[in-house]
Amino acid sequence: MKYLRWFLGLIFIATFLYFNFFIYQADIIPKLINVILFSALFVLFRVIFGPSPADRIVAVDILGILIIGMLALFGLFYEKSFFMDIGLIWALLSFIASLAFAKILEGRQLDD
């Protein structure tokens, strides 16, 4: 069972990489954006299946860092620098959210 899951995961990733880099016709930057979005899918997996609240908090934290990289690539592709502003604000809010979640996880009130 373990090997079957491992093999299915490998097929899943290999299929994505094949379609993204060989079938999909685009510049290199959109393909890299697709890879980051695919990574966000794994983060979503961890949010849904946890199993512990801390796993979900880690996933929120990781998503924030992923998104800032993705928005940098969006800014590069569309040649607009305001994407970077959005990325910085997102990272700040994600950081504050992670700290707040960590406090709640510990069982404290936010004003402790």
Place this chain on the structure above:
Amino acid sequence: MIREIIGLIFIIIGVTFDFLGVLGLVRLPDVYNRLQAATKCVTFGSAGVLFGVFILQGFNSFGFKALIGIIFIFLTSPVAAHAISRASHRSGIPLTKETVVDKYQEDHELREE
């Protein structure tokens, strides 16, 4: 031309680190392992992407924002990871059975004596 290639190499390396870090988030057995793998790998990956963007854009508004982004995630990501791991341990989330040592628990017991 050479600058574009170098910038693109940094971006590709960064995206690869992001992907491998997220694989760690999925595959590793408990929250502490996941936290270590995902936080370090994805932080380094996104910093690589931002550095590549800086190389491509140069010293303009966009490039400086990318540099600020790198500094920001280097400062905030370890703090968030530390807060999450501390809160996880204090709330009693168990370590995986393969774990052989728990220094935080030892320190805690020592301080209680």
